[in-house]
Amino acid sequence: MNRKQIFLSISLLVIASMVLTACGAATATPPPPPPATEAPAATSVPPTAVPPTPTNEPVTLNIWHNWGPDDTKGAPLQSVFKDFMAANPDITIKDTVLVDADIPLKVETASTSKQEPDLVFSVLFDGVLNWADNGVAPAVNDYIKDWGLDGKFTDLALANFTQDDGKIRAFPLEGFTWPIWYNMKLFNEAGLPIPTTTDELIADAKIFREKGLGGPVIASGADGMGGALFNLIVQSQMTDAETIQAFGKGDWTIPNAIKGVELFVKLRDAGVFVDGVEGVDYASGNTRFFEGKVPMSHFGSWSYTDPAGVDLAPDVKLGGFPIASDSPWKSPVYYSGYFAKGVFVTPNGQAKLDAVKRFIQYLYQPDVMARFVPAGMTPPLKEVSIDKSTLPPLVGAALDLPNSGTPITTLDAIIPPEVGTDVGRIQQEAFAPGASAEKILADLTAAYAAAK
Amino acid sequence: MASLEKTIPGSGKTLSNEAYHRRNAWRRRATLLLLASPALAWFLAFMLWPLGNMFYISTTKWGSINGVKQFIFLNNFSRMLHDPKIAIALQNTGTQIVAEILIIIPCAFMLGFFLSLRMRGYRILRTIYFSPAMISVAALAMIFLGMYRPDGMINTLLNSVGLSSLAFPWLGNKSTALAALTAIDVWGGIGFNSVLFFAALSNLPEELYEAAMLDGAGYWTIMWRIAFPLMLDFVAVVTTLQFLYVLSGAAQNVILLTGGGPGTATFTIGYYLYDQAFLSGRLGYSQAIGVLIFFTGIVVILLIRRLSSRFSY
Numbered sequence: 225m226n227r228k229q230i231f232l233s234i235s236l237l238v239i240a241s242m243v244l245t246a247c248g249a250a251t252a253t254p255p256p257p258p259p260a261t262e263a264p265a266a267t268s269v270p271p272t273a274v275p276p277t278p279t280n281e282p283v284t285l286n287i288w289h290n291w292g293p294d295d296t297k298g299a300p301l302q303s304v305f306k307d308f309m310a311a312n313p314d315i316t317i318k319d320t321v322l323v324d325a326d327i328p329l330k331v332e333t334a335s336t337s338k339q340e341p342d343l344v345f346s347v348l349f350d351g352v353l354n355w356a357d358n359g360v361a362p363a364v365n366d367y368i369k370d371w372g373l374d375g376k377f378t379d380l381a382l383a384n385f386t387q388d389d390g391k392i393r394a395f396p397l398e399g400f401t402w403p404i405w406y407n408m409k410l411f412n413e414a415g416l417p418i419p420t421t422t423d424e425l426i427a428d429a430k431i432f433r434e435k436g437l438g439g440p441v442i443a444s445g446a447d448g449m450g451g452a453l454f455n456l457i458v459q460s461q462m463t464d465a466e467t468i469q470a471f472g473k474g475d476w477t478i479p480n481a482i483k484g485v486e487l488f489v490k491l492r493d494a495g496v497f498v499d500g501v502e503g504v505d506y507a508s509g510n511t512r513f514f515e516g517k518v519p520m521s522h523f524g525s526w527s528y529t530d531p532a533g534v535d536l537a538p539d540v541k542l543g544g545f546p547i548a549s550d551s552p553w554k555s556p557v558y559y560s561g562y563f564a565k566g567v568f569v570t571p572n573g574q575a576k577l578d579a580v581k582r583f584i585q586y587l588y589q590p591d592v593m594a595r596f597v598p599a600g601m602t603p604p605l606k607e608v609s610i611d612k613s614t615l616p617p618l619v620g621a622a623l624d625l626p627n628s629g630t631p632i633t634t635l636d637a638i639i640p641p642e643v644g645t646d647v648g649r650i651q652q653e654a655f656a657p658g659a660s661a662e663k664i665l666a667d668l669t670a671a672y673a674a675a676k
Numbered sequence: 677m678a679s680l681e682k683t684i685p686g687s688g689k690t691l692s693n694e695a696y697h698r699r700n701a702w703r704r705r706a707t708l709l710l711l712a713s714p715a716l717a718w719f720l721a722f723m724l725w726p727l728g729n730m731f732y733i734s735t736t737k738w739g740s741i742n743g744v745k746q747f748i749f750l751n752n753f754s755r756m757l758h759d760p761k762i763a764i765a766l767q768n769t770g771t772q773i774v775a776e777i778l779i780i781i782p783c784a785f786m787l788g789f790f791l792s793l794r795m796r797g798y799r800i801l802r803t804i805y806f807s808p809a810m811i812s813v814a815a816l817a818m819i820f821l822g823m824y825r826p827d828g829m830i831n832t833l834l835n836s837v838g839l840s841s842l843a844f845p846w847l848g849n850k851s852t853a854l855a856a857l858t859a860i861d862v863w864g865g866i867g868f869n870s871v872l873f874f875a876a877l878s879n880l881p882e883e884l885y886e887a888a889m890l891d892g893a894g895y896w897t898i899m900w901r902i903a904f905p906l907m908l909d910f911v912a913v914v915t916t917l918q919f920l921y922v923l924s925g926a927a928q929n930v931i932l933l934t935g936g937g938p939g940t941a942t943f944t945i946g947y948y949l950y951d952q953a954f955l956s957g958r959l960g961y962s963q964a965i966g967v968l969i970f971f972t973g974i975v976v977i978l979l980i981r982r983l984s985s986r987f988s989y
Contacts (some may be wrong), residue, residue, distance in 0.1 A: 329954065336741050351740055351957060358742045446848045447935070500826030502938060503845020508825050642956045645935065653939035656850060667939070674759065675956075 283579040284316045286572070288331065289345035292321035296529045296599035297398075303595060308586045315579045328352050335360050335570065342573035342580060345397065348385065348563040350641040356393045361568035363391035371581050373588055381562040381604035384637065394566030395584060399602025401542075401622045402452065402524040402559035403629065409539040410437065410519040418543055420556055422487065425546045426494040432519060439498040440519040444506040445655030452559070453522045453545075454651040455635050457491065458484030460547050460557045464633065471647075472638040474672025476665045480552070485668075486661045487548055488654060502655040526564075528600035528618035537617045544629025553630045560631030562604055646671035730970070734963040741959070752964035762968075765945040768854060772944065773922045775858050780865040781915055785907070787866065788873025789899045792880075802874060805867035817932035820860050821847075824933075847934055850941040857929050857942055861922065869914050876910040877903060905987075912984030916977050923973055924949075945969060 291297040298321075305317045320341070322330060327346045334340040344361065346352055355361040368374055373395070381396035406418050414435060419425040425440075432440045443450040459467050461484035470481040491497070498504065498518060513521040514532045516539070527533060533540070544556025551557075567587070573580045586592060593603040597610050600619050612620045625631070639647055650667045653659050682696040683689070691699065709716075734752055736745040756762050787805060791798050808816070823829045824846040831843035846856040880903060888898045904911070927946030930936055936943040936951065945965065953962035 332740060332742055350955070354740065354743075354957070358740060360742050446845075446938075500845040500848070503824070503826045503848030505821065505825065508827065512827070642958065645951050645955045648935060649937035649939055649943070652848070652935070652937040653850065653941075656848060656938055659939075670760075674761070 282314050282316065283576050284318050285343065285576065285579050285583060286341040287317060287319045287343045287345070288322055288327060288341040289319060290322055290324040290327060291345070296526075297596055297601060300595040300599060304587060304592055307592075308583060311586070312579075312582055315582065317583070331568075331570070332360055338572070340570045340572055342570060342576055343583070344568040344570060345565055346394075346568060347636070348393065348566055349636045350644055352568075353387075353393070353637060353641060355568060356387060356391045359571065361394060361570050362574065363393065364395055364569055365390070365392045367569065367581070367584070368392060368395070371585055373584075376588065376606060377604050378562075378606055380560075380633075384562040384633070385566055394568040395588065396562045396604040397567050398565030398596075399562045399604055400525045400560070400564040400600075401602060401625055401631070402522070402634070403542040403622070403625055404545050404556070404558065405513065405521045405523055406541045406543060407513070407516060407519050407536065407539055408541050409516065414519075418541060419546045422491060422546050422548045425496055426491065428519075429494060429496045433495055437517075437519065439495050439501070441496050441501075442498045442504060442509045442513055442518040442521045443501055443655070444504050444509045445497070445502040445652060446505045447652075448648055449506045449509075449522070450501070450504070450655060451648050451651035452634070454488060454654055456522070456545050456557060456559060456632075457488045459632055459635075460484065460545060460551050460553060461487055463552050467633075467635070468638055471635050472640070474643070474669065474675075476669045476672075482661070482665060483548075483550070485654075485664050489659070489661045489664070492655065492657070497655065502652065502657075524559075524564075525600040525602065525619075525622060528622065529598075529616050533618075540618060540621075542618065542621050542625055544625075553632070556629045557632050558625060558629045559634045560602070560625075561634045561636070562602075563634060563636040564601075640672075640675060643671050643675040646675070727970075730963045730966045733960055734967045736960040738959040739957045745960070748960070752961045753967075755961065756964055756968065761940070761943065761948060762945075762965075764940045765943050765948045768940070768942065769923065769944045769946070771854065772858050772861075772926060773919055775855075776861050776865060776922055777915055777918055779862050780869055780918055781911065783866045784869035784914070785873050785904065785911065786899065787870035788877055789895075789903055791870065791874040792877035792903075793895075802871055806871045807867070808864035809868045811864075813928050814932065816860065816864070817929060820856075820929075821933060824856055848938055850938050853934055853938060853941040857926070857933065860929055861926055865918060865921075869918065872914055873907070873910070876907060880906060908984050908987055912980050916980050919976060919980070920973060923969055945972075 289301065291301045293299075301319075305319060309315060309317055324347060327344065328351050331340050331344050331346070332351065340360070356363045368377075377396055378399075381399060382392065385393045385396045387393060408418075410432075411418065414428075414431055414437075416428050416431060419428050429440050432438065441453075443453045455471070458470075458481070462470065462478070462480045466478050466480050469475045470478055470484075476482070476485075492501075498512075504512075509521065510523070510527075510530075510532065512518050513523075514530070514536050516536055522545075542558075544558040546556050547553055567584065569580055588605065590603075590605055590608045593605050594608050594610065597603060597608065598615055598619060600616075600622070602622075610623070612623060615623075647668065650664060650671060653667070654664050681690050681692055684691065684696070684699075733745070735747060735749055737748045737751070738745045791802055791805075811819075821828075825831070826843075826845045826848075830846065831840075834840060834843045844852050846852045884902055884906075885898050888902055893901070924946045927944055927950055930942050930944055930947040931950060934942040936947050946969070949962050949965040949969065951962075952958045952965060
């Protein structure tokens, strides 16, 4: 064959492959958006394609989650599975433990070949926000109503999982608090009370630096966890509506949004953060705080029972982040919400609806839900009785947070997924010295504009 | 006089010489095609079909693998023309490519030449040089994460010898983040490529070196004036492989260590493709970036081949 023939053959093969691909792929115009409603209203769940399995036939429920043996919620979850199966001998639970961050992609990939699990325990963020719309995990509105769970969830838990069009994405499961941790031993040694205003924090930072401790606040400026502290500080200057306008819609011209970013820069330049904070990752920040080297950090309720923090726990006080004098909030702010985990029902789960119903009804009993509270989880139900005296120290201390701080909502369901990684990079850059408020705001504006 | 006609064995049919040879040539081609068909089928299924798929998806708007594709023709490409992140990504990637090739290729060649002299202990050195290639990507990322931390090994060492002014948050500083990631590739690439060069240099006749030594040439002269020119074609191959790795594969370290940050300091074209596909829910646009990478790769590979054929013996 000469070169010409070889080139012609390869070209024909390439064209053939493209034609085959185009012919085989389904292209369609996207479905019309659901009609807008003035107030969130319950939407109907689309009818299942396969009838539910009769109760007297053995059924296996496949559940994917990340609460493995190393997680403090792992043991309570296994006890729930065990007791449920004992009470329902016709149902076998087959659970698979996965890395939390991997669950969304794995579920989406499995669903393309209809091999997704029946139930998924997942964080509500990024692509998971679209599951109710793209069919990976249909809405659960009717299930809540029909399975006797209506009115059982706290308002915030349901609100966190409800879309603008009224679809409830999943059964809320894990509530969390995400306060500031104050190492009272270091504060007492410095003769300082917990700061409640940013002016006090700046003054405290000066004192801690003079004592050789460096900046008092450690944050993982190198990854997403530090971004949460950036958000908290910026949000401390904004109302909830302004937060949605800025972080949700990308309007960074709001005066309080500008003030929020300027406040962050002011605190950074005043030396409030540890030196080199822009290079600190979550693990090393964790270690430094639990070794008692840093006065303040920002951890969530998933760390309340962290074995690394057991020795330090008696010296820790939980509270909010100090607020500026012109903040719309009345006391230091901390995050609280229910995005940490929801139970999603997939189309495969809908095919085993009776078994899923029985499991959900079992799981969402107050005394069953109470098993997770000592692990630091805030239950999503209104009526869960908690005996504080039996709780680990920090889990019990978290129950008093509303007395000293104001809970505000995290941005998991507010920042659009298509701009999430850009915002993360901008937050990372914000921790580095020299990044001006103007640049940060310009970058945020550009990121949201490019995502549209 | 040679016959102008030939008879087909078995059928008794008679053909002209020309027709007979054409028929035989066609039969030979058909036999070759049949024997090669399994490999061709594999090539079509796993190489050409995904490639065609990439071109096709690049003309769609596709939010997630569970979502519906919407054909938008070349809109993704026109978006790319106005996307400032493309220029940033290409600039960062270009910087990485130039830095890695300029450092890795000469250093790897020198090490490979040294190994090819088969001095005492060369086998052990060869294994040591190759060992980075045996460490998984995730393990390597964890090792360097620990080294690059503000309180990590590098800064601890610098502080201990009184050079704390040189201690940076290497991955968190815009000025050092890309260099820090490049250093990881250089650390692994020099050793790996040196073993490749060793294998190629081992095929050169020793008489060339002996003749050069008789004329008074030292090892440095032999390496660059004799071995290197003779190896130019292989240097082009190694350069091409290294270029392709940085263009696409180097994104693994960005994903694991910096996420493209701080800001856009480590935002490379390979990472942008990953970001759009897996994080931002723009699969169509990510494949358009893939098309850009594909054609960029072809152009540069052709350039490397042109240069090597021009300068090689």
